[in-house]
Amino acid sequence: MTAAPQPAAPFGKAAFQLVLLRRMADFQPERVEEARRSLGASAADQREANRRWQAMVRSPRSRGALARYRSVLGPPESTGRRRVGDLECEVLLWALPLWPSLRFEVMAGPGGEVWNEWLVRAPGEPPYRPASTADLRPWSCTVDEVARAFAPVRPMEGGAPTRWRLAFAEPGTGRACVAEFTWGLLQRWEFPGG
Known part of the structure; x- marks a missing residue:
């Protein structure tokens, strides 16, 4: 006789954070691994959280x-x-x-x-104010903080849903720079074309 399947745990903040981390893993796999461990979750837990999230998003009975x-x-x-x-x-x-x-x-x-x-x-938290591209560390700042620090910026389409890119000129040199974000959090930046 086989055991009855266990009901899935409620989908809450811990599972949602795993969903956010999944997209970030394309850029920052080591950081994501560390964050996932801090949540006490395995790679299988993360895959399951993402599967459940996608099912909710795509459900014909979705409430919005x-x-x-x-x-x-x-x-x-x-x-x-x-x-x-x-x-x-x-x-x-x-x-x-x-x-x-x-x-x-x-x-x-x-x-x-x-x-x-x-x-x-968060409201009341001091904003991160990068002064140069050297201050752009992964997960250090948000889209808005980079846009303010390096204005004027040009928004660019991201490579996938939940991704954004900002193009701007590096202060002091004028070199073209592109910063990439997932769920609004900086993942990496580069000088296109070297």
């Missing part, structure tokens, strides 16, 4: 992205309103243990449709 985030992450730490052009959107922030000085931010439009979801600096 905003409801999914509320279900998985619980009540937001804070909510607010932000004007984007002529529209006002709702902004929700959640704390995640892996990144205590950051918050997972979700911006939703007037109808509740999620427009953006990424990691941002």
Whole structure:
């Protein structure tokens, strides 16, 4: 006689962090491995978390992205309103243990449709202010912090969902530089073409 399958543990913040880490592993596999171990999770746990997340995202019975985030992450730490052009959107922030000085931010439009979801600096935390490309260390800063430090920047399409790229001129030299982000967190930067 075979044992009945065990019900899956509820999908919460720990599993969601594994989903965020999965995309970051393409750039920072050692950091991701260390972070995964700090969560007490195996590579198999991470694959299972991603499988479950993708099933939720693609489910025909899905309640929508905003409801999914509320279900998985619980009540937001804070909510607010932000004007984007002529529209006002709702902004929700959640704390995640892996990144205590950051918050997972979700911006939703007037109808509740999620427009953006990424990691941002937590309110009250001092922003990271890179002065040069030498200060751009993986996981040190967010899209907004790099954009402010190296303005003007040019947003570029990322290589996959949840990825962003910013092009800017290196201070002092004017060399073209591109910084790459996953879920809003810096992963790497380079001088294209050497």
